[in-house]
Amino acid sequence: MSPPSVLARAPAKINLALHVGPVRGDGYHELATVYEAIDVYDEVRATPRNDPAVSVETVDPAGWPVVGVGADADHLAVRAAAALRRQCGVETGVHLHVRKDIPVAAGLAGGSADAAAALVACAALWGLGLDRPELLDVAAGLGSDVPFALVGGTAVGTGRGERVQPLPAAPATTWVLVTSTPGLSTPAVYARTDSMRAGHDLPAAGFDGETPAGDVLLADLLAAVRSGDADRIATGLHNDLQPAATRLRPGLADVRAAGRAAGALAGLVSGSGPSLLLLVRGDAHAAAVATAVTSAATGALAGVRVRTVHGTGTGAAVVDDPPARLGGG
Ligand code: C5P
Numbered sequence: 085m086s087p088p089s090v091l092a093r094a095p096a097k098i099n100l101a102l103h104v105g106p107v108r109g110d111g112y113h114e115l116a117t118v119y120e121a122i123d124v125y126d127e128v129r130a131t132p133r134n135d136p137a138v139s140v141e142t143v144d145p146a147g148w149p150v151v152g153v154g155a156d157a158d159h160l161a162v163r164a165a166a167a168l169r170r171q172c173g174v175e176t177g178v179h180l181h182v183r184k185d186i187p188v189a190a191g192l193a194g195g196s197a198d199a200a201a202a203l204v205a206c207a208a209l210w211g212l213g214l215d216r217p218e219l220l221d222v223a224a225g226l227g228s229d230v231p232f233a234l235v236g237g238t239a240v241g242t243g244r245g246e247r248v249q250p251l252p253a254a255p256a257t258t259w260v261l262v263t264s265t266p267g268l269s270t271p272a273v274y275a276r277t278d279s280m281r282a283g284h285d286l287p288a289a290g291f292d293g294e295t296p297a298g299d300v301l302l303a304d305l306l307a308a309v310r311s312g313d314a315d316r317i318a319t320g321l322h323n324d325l326q327p328a329a330t331r332l333r334p335g336l337a338d339v340r341a342a343g344r345a346a347g348a349l350a351g352l353v354s355g356s357g358p359s360l361l362l363l364v365r366g367d368a369h370a371a372a373v374a375t376a377v378t379s380a381a382t383g384a385l386a387g388v389r390v391r392t393v394h395g396t397g398t399g400a401a402v403v404d405d406p407p408a409r410l411g412g413g
Contacts, residue, residue: 089131091405092205094197094233095121095397096186098259098354098361100317101305104324105293107278112228112244114293116301118309119229119248120257121236121397126184126197128161130205133177138165142182142198152188152267153195160195160226161202167222168203174210187389189267191329191355193229200233200400208402220248236399238309240302255312257395260348260362260374262339265387268332273356276328286327318349318363329357335384336360342380346373358385367392 097119105114133139140159142150156162161180168174180202186194203223207214214222216234223230228245238251280286291301305320330336330353339360340351347369348362362377364370370392381388 088209089129090205090209090402091127091129092201092208092400092402093125093127094201094204094400095236096124096126096192096194096197097121097229097232097397098192098395099323100309101302101320101322102324102355103291103301103322104274104277104289105291106289107274108244108293113274114243114291115228115241115245116291117241117245118302118305119232119239119241120395121232121238121399122192122259122261122393123396124185124192124261124393125397126182126186126194126201127403128198128201128205129181129183130165130202130209131179131181132209133179135177136175137177138162138169138180139177140180140182142184145183145185150182150184150188153182153184153198160199160230164199164202164222164226164230165206167226168206168210168212171222172210172212172214174212176210178206178209180205187263187265187267187359189269190263190359191268191270191353191357192263192359193233193355196227196229196233197400199223199226199230203230203234204400204402234400236397238395240306251306251309254309257314257317258364258366258370259393259395260343260364260370260377261354261391261393262343262360262362262377262381262385263387263389263391264333264335264358264381264385268329268357270356273325273328273332276331277325280328280331289324291324314349314363314365321350321352321363323353323355325356326353329353333358333385338384339377339381342377343373346376348373348377
């Protein structure tokens with residue numbers, strides 16, 4: 085009999101607002117952000133091993149190996165399982181099979197989703213019975229976006245992004261998501277933002293890390309999100325990393341312009357990029373915008389994929405296994 089295994093999934097995130105403060109002593113930047121989970125998920129299947137190792141293989145939805153996710157010890161899913169083993173004194177090993185639908189180094193927190201899904205899958209496999217705060221603590225140690233991948237929905241993020249305050253369910257948003265390759269390095273985009281600010285290429289941080297985020301900076305956007313009014317949301321979108329990401333990948337400016345010309349309500353780089361989000365009114369509008377931007381995007385960027393996504397992503401959770409196939413060897 086094959087050993088029992090647990091399947092979990094976690095969503096990609098976008099940032100409707102990303103205000104970046106000055107760099108802190110620990111190298112991170114203080115953030116005030118509004119996270120939204122979208123309906124693009126990575127899945128992690130955790131299967132016990134009969135030795136104490138933690139191993140991983142990562143494939144795309146067609147089953148092909150994915151490159152650039154980091155081999156074993158560097159893979160965020162492996163780091164998540166290892167952290168949980170240490171924390172809870174688990175001695176058995178585990179094999180993680182990661183099925184990635186979220187592109188790598190795309191500004192969509194795909195690695196964080198893998199970590200969150202691995203935490204949930206392993207906690208269930210090992211019967212750990214951890215409560216949410218305990219899991220969120222382990223998640224925060226793994227990366228700034230991992231707690232949000234556990235929580236999903238829409239949430240305000242502060243600190244370096246790891247302090248997450250969920251917002252009440254809001255009407256769904258619809259986006260045309262333009263992904264491209266190669267990925268951008270998150271540290272490089274933060275560093276370029278700092279150097280552009282230092283060289284007065286960009287205004288100094290408008291956010292000092294002290295202002296209560298929900299009260300001032302994010303108030304208009306949060307009201308717009310609650311209303312579900314796409315035109316209001318469009319005027320509140322903001323990303324302090326966008327100028328640096330666009331400097332590093334100039335084609336992004338062309339695709340934003342093409343999106344606006346095609347009738348998108350707004351265009352925004354997702355996180356540290358290079359994914360680009362075009363806000364639209366719904367699926368029919370998305371289809372028209374997607375058709376119109378595809379040729380501009382393939383002319384300006386490499387490895388382009390254009391798809392419609394929705395702000396309806398749910399936090400990391402165990403999912404029901406597909407029914408076992410009968411028969412076979
Ligand atoms: O937390 P995480 O490991 O995902 O962060 C990756 C990198 O992104 C950090 O090493 C840092 O360079 C940058 N970062 C930052 N400020 C944040 C979050 C991330 O400078 N709030």
